[in-house]
Amino acid sequence: MHQPVVLQNCRLVFPDFIAPGSLRLNRGRIEQVRLDVAAADGDAEVVDCAGDFVGPGFVDIHNHGAAGVDFIDGDIEGIESALAWHQRQGSTSVLATLLTHPPDMIEAAIHRHLEGEKGAEIPANFAGIHIEGPYLNPVKKGMHREDWMHDPLPAEYQSWVRAGEGRVRILTAAPERDGSLEMYAWLRSKGIVGSFGHTTMTWERAQLAAAAGASHFVHVNNAMEWPTRATNAEGWMQTHARGIGSFLSTDVFTGEIIGDGWHVTPELVRVLVSAKGLDRIALVSDASPLTGLAPGNYTVATVDVELRPGRLCMIADGSGLASSVCSLLDIVRNLVRWGFPLLSAWRMASWSPARIAGWSDRGILQVNSRADLVRLDSQLALKGVWQGGKPVART
Incomplete structure (x- = not known):
């Protein structure tokens, strides 16, 4: 009973x-x-x-795994382990985020998640899929393998969405890629969030992508460009908005912040939140498969990674960060420690990401949620x- x-x-x-x-x-x-x-x-x-x-459980719309398991290549047992790790930390809705891989591996990963969900073999905090790549810019590759990147192909991304049976919620690409505008328009027609990431886009290209249907930025400040200055044809210095300028100046755009203290400094978190407002910022973990593991040397998606004390995760050659190793709860605590009200941090970890992903029954305390x-x-x-x-x- x-x-x-x-x-x-x-x-x-x-x-x-x-x-x-x-x-x-x-x-x-x-x-x-x-x-x-x-x-x-x-x-x-x-x-x-x-x-x-x-309060409402945390909604993590950008999360690659935990406990040594990567959502892109983990088996069902591994997916269960990674989701359960985050669930125990209060993330009751997780978009399993798939790192750049060959197209058939991305589709196979989607099938495994749905198989686990249908068989009740994975926790109920599995909320869908976020595909990050392979339509990215190699100049801003981060942890993504350059040789697996390419322009958007309708046969690929449409096949992934069909395989997802409504569970693909976000697809991230660099809007300067040929075919990206057509992809964003198609995604919007299917109710899927078209997102920017790992990009060198101009302000003008961002506006074209917004008109096509794109609306979201992954990990703002990371793997994208701040406004730059260059000498124009008249010989004086001119400032160009680039990606971050586009994010800050365009009302429709929402964005993610990885609040681990490494990806975005506390003072810059305050700048971004002040500029965009609480409803247009989602705190995310961007959790690495190494989340929950001890410091040491590891390999993630064929890339050598060093997990250092202080929860700093670096590409082993020193070229950049390699995701975070925090839970979303860790990030909420960080923001409070940096002076944000608990109410604001909780909102950006629940209500705001739920609305960005298109859910009305998550991230809020109300009847029927x-x-x-x-x-x-x-x-x-x-x-x-x-x-x-x-x-x-x-x-």
Whole structure:
């Protein structure tokens, strides 16, 4: 017999305010939200949250894996392990993000995730697929293999979307690639977010891509260009907006911030959030498969990587960063430590990414939303996670 659950004596975290209250959970959804601390109905299991913060589970729309497992090549057991690691840290919705690989490997990875989901072999925090590459610019390759990059091919990306059966939510490309504008238009027609990343695009190209249907920037500040200055034909220095200038100046664009302290400095996080607002910024982990592992030397997607103390993950030759090794909870804590209100950090880790990905029933405490929840105490220590109204085991 199914029994409702009431979480009482909570400090409920909404997008715009925090207030004392209680939640009634039933059949995987939030059945009731009360702005008081009243006792539960007699038919429910009662959980006293002792005045802790209870808010929507974190929504991570850019995440490559954890616990030594890469979503691009992990088997179903490995995918389960990586998703479970993030679920235990409060990420109750994860877009499994597929790094640049040959097209058949990308499609095979999509099939494995759907097979695991249909067989209930992977956790319910699997929320879909984010394809990052192979339509990127080698000049800004980062961790992506240059020899696997190429221009968008309709037969490829349309096949991936068909294989995903509605689960492909974001596709990231460099808009300067031939065929990208046509791809963005097709993605928009299918309700998929067309995204920019690993790009040297100009402001003009960004505007064309926006008109075609692109709307999102992955890991703002990383693998893209800030405004540059160059001597024009008249002989004086002129500033060109480039990618970051396009992001800051175009209302339709949303973007991600990797708040690990390495990819974007705390002061720059403040600049970006101030410029765009909380609703247009999604905090993301961009978690490496090395997330949760000890420092050492590893290989990720054929690239040698050094995981250093202090959770700094570098390409072994020193050429750049190699994703983060943080959970989204770590990043929320970082922002609070840097002076952001908890409410703002939680919003950018839940409500905002959910809206960017196109979900209305995640990332918010409201009746009929998914009962995916996180409980933190006043020191932001994790005290509980609920997925679909059921507590997630901590070990």
